[in-house]
Amino acid sequence: MTQNNLEQAITGAHQRLENLLQRASKPENHSNKQDSSVELLQEAIAEISISLEELHALTEELQEQNEELISTRELVEAERQRYQDLFNFAPDAYLVTNDTGIIQEANYAATQLLNVRQSYLIGKPLAVFIYQPERQKFRQMLQRLRQQGQIRGQELWMYHKDGNIDFPAEVTAVITEADSEGTNSLRWLLRDISDRYRTEQKIREQAALLDITADAIFVRDLHNQILFWNKGAENVYGWRAEEVLGKNAEQLLVRVTKETSPQLAAALKTVIEHGSWQGELCKVNKYDETIVIASRWTLMRDPAGIPKSILTVDTDITEKKQLETQLFRNQRLESLGTLASGIAHDLNNILTPMMTVAQLLPQKHLQIDENSQQMLKLLEINARRGADLVRQILSFTRNCEGKRTIVPISQLIEDVEQIIKCTFPKCIDINTTIPTDLGVVLGDSTQLHQVLMNLALNARDAMPNGGRLHISASKLFLDENYTKKHIEVKVGRYIVITVTDTGVGISPAIIDKIFDPFFTTKEVGKGTGLGLSIVIGISNNHGGFVEVSSEIEVGSKFKVYLPSSEGSIAPVVHKTQLPVGQGELILVVDDEAAITQITKTTLEIHNYRVLTAQNGIESLALYTQHKDEIKLVLMDMMMPSMAGGTAIRTLQIINPQVQIIAMSGLASAEALAQAIGNGIHGFLTKPFTANELLNSVQQILIPSAEC
Structure with missing residues (x-):
């Protein structure tokens, strides 16, 4: 029963008793007086009994309500204590402040986090524990909290009591409804994120290292979709991260052929079975240029140990491979040159008497018949041809150099053009492009003539059904960036002679071998295999080098680089009469x-x-x-x-x-x-x-x- 019901019961009892009193005070007949009193007394007794019963019932109800109230109070106290325990022993710091940020309550974790007693915290502004340069940020947070009712995931650097910067904190806060006095309170949750901050800092440092490394580092899932792409990958392949993320790595970076497809399949099988793979791959960049890559693959797994992605580290070794090819080629030439030198020594000793005898016999035997003279002349000519062959063999070594003079390259090309136009088949269209101010080189004109003739002859043989042969020349300055990629090439001005044909082309499988001595694709008896080795040998002896590019059924292009020179050398005067001695x-x-x-x-x-x-x-x-x-x-x-x-x-x-x-x-x-x-x-x-x-x-x- 409620308090209102009790009051209504008491009021009703008073009303009934008041009615009895009023009846008892009214005047009545004497004869009925005695009967009336008895009746009133009986009604009064009945009314009192009813009231007593009602009061008894009310008392029992109140007793029950009191017991319920006591039970409820105990439950509320227990809940309050549980809340207080949760508040005090929560792993994160909880603070309650008023609207201006004055601390009113603080849990145990807050005292531990700020390294102060609880009594010290109460009444202190929360701002005193904020790092000085960040207090403006804290005031902005307070303003936003008042406007929006909550803030989440904000970061602040906090002070300890001793004034040292100690930790970064993640701040979450809400505003509660006004109390009976109309005052709002603010509830703050502070979480120490030092470990997370250090982890993130380490991740940022590692990410920076990934970006500054020259290697291409990227991650792809097991379906070849690119998930991560560092700055090194942008530099190596030319693709920016936003251009490749989500793309298929194999389709983007590999030119799939009969050779590359099995290699990629074997690499993927190895990395799945053994967790890693490394080897060399030919890939393509954004500009469709083929590059040689030293690639390392590592299998990445999720926490359950299930393979999820492949981490790839690629190093561009294109220049290294080019330098190795040049070095191996030079070593082969040096080895063969040593062998050729020994052979040339013996041949020259054999040819010297033959040439001299062929000249002396007609002088010693003046009556020799014409047939014999022709035979001696034939002997001398063939001996000279043998000597020329020996010089060709030695041309690709560094041990044989001719007389160096100023050689006008334009005149050299014109001389070669005149010869080949008279001797080459008419089905080959021959033309030249020569600048007027081309310049000169310091060298052996006979050897340089041989270089151009050998290249022209090779071009002719590559066009058995006719075609176009073009010889051109230009001036070029080679800087340090170019010389880093070519062994023994010096910075300076060069004259570049280019011989281009529209012939059958050179297969990529043999293009690295064409400068090897005695290597030839011609039929037996139609080539010695010395032509291009002589070309590169003479070019190297003159301080130059040779480049070649070719495409099957399109043609080939040879570029001969020779150092440009200025000045002049006096011409050599050859005597026409044989001198005689005076008995010395x-x-x-x-x-x-x-x-x-x-x-x-x-x-x-x-x-x-x-x-x-x-x-x-x-x-x-x-x-x-x-x-x-x-x-x-x-x-x-x-x-x-x-x-x-x-x-x-x-x-x-x-x-x-x-x-x-x-x-x-x-x-x-x-x-x-x-x-x-x-x-x-x-x-x-x-x-x-x-x-x-x-x-x-x-x-x-x-x-x-x-x-």
Whole structure:
């Protein structure tokens, strides 16, 4: 029963008793007076009984209500205590402030977080625990909280009591409804996010490292969809991250062929089975350029250990592979050059007597018949052809250089054009493009002529059914960026000669082998395989290099780069008459008996006296005996027992004024002078003719006689 029901019951009882009193006070007849009193008394007793019963019932109801109230109060207290325990021992810091930010309540976690007692917190402004530069941000948060009713996920740097910056906090706050006094309260949740902040900082640092690395790093799922793409990948492949995310990596980066498809399938199988794979792949960039990649794949798994993605780290090794190819090519040339040098030495020793005899016999036997003269002429011509072949073999080494003069490239191209237009099939259209101010190079005109002829002949053979042959030239400056990609190329100005044909083209499978000596795709008897090796050898000897590009059924393009030069060199004047001596004594030293014999014969026919020696030791003995008479020494550089260089230095010790002409089929005069010193007065390259021998001897002896 409620308080209202109790009041209504009491009021009703009073009303009934008041009615009885009013009836009892009214005047009545005497005869009925006694009966009326009795009736009123009975009604009063009944009314009192009813009221007592009602009161008893009301008392029982009140008792029950009191017991319920006590039970409810206990439940409320228990709930309040549970709330207080949750509030105090929650893992996050909870604070209650008034509308201005003054702390009214704080839980245990808040005291631990701020490193203060609870009593210290109460009544303090929350702002005193905010890092000074961030207090303006805190005031803005308060303003937004009052306007919006809540804020979530904001970050603030907090102070400890001692004033040190200690931790970053994630702040969440709500505003409660006004109390009976009309005051709002603010409830704050502060969560220490130091660990998360350090983790995020570490992730940012790692992300920065991923972006600054030169390697391409990307992640793709098991369906090849790209999930992550770093800055290095942008640099290597040219695609920006927003252009590739979600795209198929295989379709974007790999040109699928019969060779690449099995390789990719095997790599994927390996990474799935073993967790990693590494190897080299040919890929394409945004500009459809093929690049060589050193690729490392790592299988990534989810927390349950199930494969979810593949982390790929790609390194662009295109330049490295190009440099390796150039290095291997140079090493092959050097090895073959060593072999060729030995062969050339022997061949030159064989050819020298043949050439000299072919010249001397007509002079010694004046009555020789015409048929014999033609045979001797044929012998001389073929000996010269053999000598030219030897020089071609040596052209791809660094040991054979001709006489260097100023060579106008425009004139060189015009000469070659004139020859090939007269000799090539008419079905080949030949034309040239030559700038008027092309310039000159310092080199051997015969060798450079050979370079162009070899390239032109190859172009002709590549167009058996006709086509177009174009020779052009241009000037070009090569900077440091270009030279980094090419071994032994120097920064400077170059003249570039380009020979282009529309022939059958060169297969990618053999294009790296075409400069190897004796490599040829022509039928037996139709090519020696020396043409392109001679081209690259001569180009290298002139400080240049060669580039080639080709496409099957489209044609080939060869570019010869030669260092541009300025200045001039005086032309060499060749004497037309064979000079004769005045009886001077000459010492000829060579381990080849045929050479010493024919050299002695040639000199004696032309009025010289000759001593011969077969090696360096024998030459020293002869020179010691006749040093006052010997005017000149002809010394071969490669002999057994004592090499020519050692013998020359010993002769110079015996007589510092000794005059020497060195003979060799391998080295140039400049190279010998640098190796032995300035004691050499002349040089004869084997095989040499009688004319070259006699002119060289005269050039040394005549100035000496005049002195």
